[in-house]
Amino acid sequence: MNNIISGLRARLAPVADRVGTALEPVGRVLGMKSVKYPLRTVGVLLIYALPILHLPLINTENSDFSGVLFTVGTYVLVALGLNIVIGYAGLLDLGYVGFYAVGAYTVGVVTSEHGQWPFFLALPLALVVTMASGVLLGAPTLRVRGDYLAIVTMGFGEIIRIVARNTDWLGGAGGINSIPSPPDIGPEEGLFQIPHLSWQYGYPTIDDRVTKVLHFGVLDATPYFWMILTTIILVICADMLIKNSRVGRAWEATREDEDVAELMGVPTFKFKLLAFAMGACIGGLAGAMYATRVGFINPPSFPLMLSLLFVAAVVIGGAGNRWGAILGAVIVAYLPERFREFADWRLLVFGIALIVIVSFRTQGLFPGRQKKRVAQAEKEVQKLEEGAEIV
Amino acid sequence: MSESEDILLELEAVTIKFGGVVALDDVSMTIKKGEILGLIGPNGAGKTTCFNVITGVYAATSGTISLDGKSLAKRKRYQITKLGIARTFQNIRLFPSMSALDNVLVGADVHSKVGLLRALFRTPYFRRVEPENKRRAVELLELVGVGAQPDEISVNLSYGDQRRLEIARALATNPKLICLDEPAAGFNPAEKLRLMDLIRQIRDLGFTVLVVEHDMKLVMGVCDRIVVLEFGRKIAEGTPSEIQKNPAVIAAYLGTEEADDDAA
Numbered sequence: 001m002n003n004i005i006s007g008l009r010a011r012l013a014p015v016a017d018r019v020g021t022a023l024e025p026v027g028r029v030l031g032m033k034s035v036k037y038p039l040r041t042v043g044v045l046l047i048y049a050l051p052i053l054h055l056p057l058i059n060t061e062n063s064d065f066s067g068v069l070f071t072v073g074t075y076v077l078v079a080l081g082l083n084i085v086i087g088y089a090g091l092l093d094l095g096y097v098g099f100y101a102v103g104a105y106t107v108g109v110v111t112s113e114h115g116q117w118p119f120f121l122a123l124p125l126a127l128v129v130t131m132a133s134g135v136l137l138g139a140p141t142l143r144v145r146g147d148y149l150a151i152v153t154m155g156f157g158e159i160i161r162i163v164a165r166n167t168d169w170l171g172g173a174g175g176i177n178s179i180p181s182p183p184d185i186g187p188e189e190g191l192f193q194i195p196h197l198s199w200q201y202g203y204p205t206i207d208d209r210v211t212k213v214l215h216f217g218v219l220d221a222t223p224y225f226w227m228i229l230t231t232i233i234l235v236i237c238a239d240m241l242i243k244n245s246r247v248g249r250a251w252e253a254t255r256e257d258e259d260v261a262e263l264m265g266v267p268t269f270k271f272k273l274l275a276f277a278m279g280a281c282i283g284g285l286a287g288a289m290y291a292t293r294v295g296f297i298n299p300p301s302f303p304l305m306l307s308l309l310f311v312a313a314v315v316i317g318g319a320g321n322r323w324g325a326i327l328g329a330v331i332v333a334y335l336p337e338r339f340r341e342f343a344d345w346r347l348l349v350f351g352i353a354l355i356v357i358v359s360f361r362t363q364g365l366f367p368g369r370q371k372k373r374v375a376q377a378e379k380e381v382q383k384l385e386e387g388a389e390i391v
Numbered sequence: 392m393s394e395s396e397d398i399l400l401e402l403e404a405v406t407i408k409f410g411g412v413v414a415l416d417d418v419s420m421t422i423k424k425g426e427i428l429g430l431i432g433p434n435g436a437g438k439t440t441c442f443n444v445i446t447g448v449y450a451a452t453s454g455t456i457s458l459d460g461k462s463l464a465k466r467k468r469y470q471i472t473k474l475g476i477a478r479t480f481q482n483i484r485l486f487p488s489m490s491a492l493d494n495v496l497v498g499a500d501v502h503s504k505v506g507l508l509r510a511l512f513r514t515p516y517f518r519r520v521e522p523e524n525k526r527r528a529v530e531l532l533e534l535v536g537v538g539a540q541p542d543e544i545s546v547n548l549s550y551g552d553q554r555r556l557e558i559a560r561a562l563a564t565n566p567k568l569i570c571l572d573e574p575a576a577g578f579n580p581a582e583k584l585r586l587m588d589l590i591r592q593i594r595d596l597g598f599t600v601l602v603v604e605h606d607m608k609l610v611m612g613v614c615d616r617i618v619v620l621e622f623g624r625k626i627a628e629g630t631p632s633e634i635q636k637n638p639a640v641i642a643a644y645l646g647t648e649e650a651d652d653d654a655a
C-alpha cells in the first residue's frame with residue numbers, strides 16, 4: 001500500500017512541481033513558502049464534483065447522496081470549529097450543539113419567524129450572534145478548568161435547547177418552519193446546468209438529473225453542498241493562518257500548561273475566550289446552513305447526543321490536527337448513512353468502530369505530527385524503564 | 392548615578408502567610424541592575440516562595456515589591472512578565488508537545504500585538520514582527536546551546552537541553568530580571584561549569600539575574616551578592632566571601648550545638 005502511494009507520489013511530483021511554479025506568485029501573496037497545491041487543487045475539484053459523479057462504493061444508494069454530503073459538510077465545519085476549542089486551546093466543550101442551535105435559530109428568527117431577511121444577510125448576523133453567545137458563555141465559565149468546564153458547557157447546550165422550547169418568540173416546542181432557502185443566483189440555462197452521472201456495470205452514463213448551479217431548491221442538495229464546501233475551505237485557510245501565528249502558539253501553550261503560559265506572558269483568559277468565540281462562530285455558521293437547508297428547526301433537532309458526536313468526531317480524528325478532525329467528522333457523519341441498509345445495526349457497528357479506533361489509535365486516527373512524536377518518545381522512555389529493550 | 396537608580400527590584404518588608412504558616416517573614420532585599428544575586432537557604436527556607444511572590448504567583452500578605460520603581464501589586468502574572476520579570480522552574484515546565492523553537496517563541500510573543508485580525512490578514516505589522524521574533528528565538532536557542540534542534544519537540548530533548556531551553560524561553564521575553572530556580576539541579580560538574588559560563592554571559596548581555604541554587608560551588612562561583620534565607624527570614628546578605636564566613640549562615644547550614652542537642 002505504501003509502495004503504491006509513494007510510487008504515485010513520485011510520478012505525480014514533477015507535474016505538481018510545474019503547476020506549483022506557475023502558482024508561486026499566488027502563494028507568495030498568501031505568505032506561503034512553497035506551493036504544493038496543484039495536487040490539492042485537483043483533490044478539491046474532485047470533492048466539488050462528488051455529488052454529480054455518484055461514484056460507486058462511495059455513493060449512498062438508500063438516501064440522497066447530495067443530502068448526505070451536505071450533512072457530512074456540516075459535521076466537518078463543526079469539527080473544524082470544535083477542533084479550535086478542544087484541539088488547540090484544550091478546552092473540553094460538551095455543549096457545542098448550543099452554538100450550532102444559536103446559529104440555526106438566528107437564521108430561523110430573522111428569515112421566517114420574525115422577518116423576511118434574505119439568507120445571505122442573515123448569515124453574518126448569525127455569526128455575530130453566535131460569537132457573542134460564545135463570549136457570554138466563556139466570560140464567566142472559562143475561569144474554571146478541565147472537568148468543571150465540561151460540565152458547565154454541557155449545561156449550556158441543554159439550556160439553549162430548553163430555552164428554545166419554552167420561549168414562544170422562538171417558536172416554542174413546535175420550532176420554526178418554512179425557513180427559506182438562499183436566493184437563487186445566476187441563470188439556470190446552458191452551462192449552469194450540470195448533469196449527474198449514473199453508473200452501470202462500472203461504466204458511467206449521463207443521467208437525466210441536472211443540478212442548477214447556485215439554485216437552492218428543496219429537492220437538490222448539491223448547491224448547498226457546494227456552499228458549505230466553499231465555507232469549509234475558507235475556514236481551513238483562516239485556521240491555517242491563525243494557527244501559524246502568535247495566536248496559535250498562545251492557544252497551544254495554554255493547553256499544555258496554563259500556569260506557565262501565564263507566567264510567560266500569555267494572557268490566557270483572553271486567548272481562551274478568543275478560542276471559544278471563534279469556535280462558537282464556526283459552529284454557528286454550520287447551524288445557520290443547516291437551518292436554511294432543512295427549512296425547519298425545533299428544539300429536539302439539537303440534542304445533547306449531537307454535542308457528544310461532535311466531540312467524538314474531533315477526538316477520533318486526532319484533536320489538534322485540523323485534517324484529523326475533518327476525517328473524524330467524515331467518519332462520524334458518513335458511515336452511518338453509507339451503511340443505512342443495516343438499519344438498526346448501524347449504530348451498534350458504529351459504536352464498536354469507535355471503540356476500536358480509540359483503543360488502537362489512542363491519539364486519534366490522524367494525530368498531529370508532534371503529538372505522534374510525543375507518544376513515541378513516551379513509549380521509548382517506558383521501554384527503557386522496563387528494561388525490555390536493553391541488550 | 393544615585394543609588395536608587397541602580398536598584399532594579401526592591402522587596403520591602405514582604406510577608407506571606409498561608410493560614411498559620413509564615414512562609415516569608417518581613418523580608419527586605421534589593422537587586423541591583425546588572426548583578427547576579429544568589430538566593431540560598433536550607434530546604435523550606437522560603438526561596439521558591441520568594442520567587443513566586445516576585446513573579447506574581449502569590450500575592451504578598453503585606454509589604455511591597457517594585458520593579459524599576461513600579462509596584463507589582465495587583466498586576467496579573469502575564470503583566471508582570473511583560474513589565475520585565477521572567478523565570479524558569481525548579482521542576483522543568485516546558486510546553487511538552489511544542490517544538491523547542493515554539494517554546495521560545497511563546498516567550499518572544501510577550502511584546503507582540505499580533506491578534507486574530509493581524510494573523511488572519513497577514514498585515515505589514517505581522518510580517519515585520521513574526522519573522523523578527525523568530526530570528527531572535529533562533530539566536531537564543533544558539534546562545535543556550537539548543538540551536539542544533541529547533542524543531543525537536545521539547546520532551547524529546549535531553550534533560551540538560553530542556554533546562555537550558557527554559558532559560559532561552561525566559562530570555563525571549565526580554566526581561567529586565569531573569570529568575571533561575573535551581574538551574575543546575577541534576578547537572579554533572581561539567582554541565583555546571585558550562586551553566587556558570589552561560590549565567591555570566593546572560594549578565595554580560597545586560598540582563599540582571601536572580602538565582603536560587605543549592606549547589607554552593609556554583610552560587611559562590613557565579614554570584615556577585617548572596618542573600619540567605621532561613622525559616623522565611625533573611626539572616627544574611629553579602630558577597631560570597633562574606634557569606635562563607637558568616638556565623639549565622641554556618642549555623643543555619645550545619646546546625647548549632649544547641650540545635651544538635653535539641654535534636655538528640
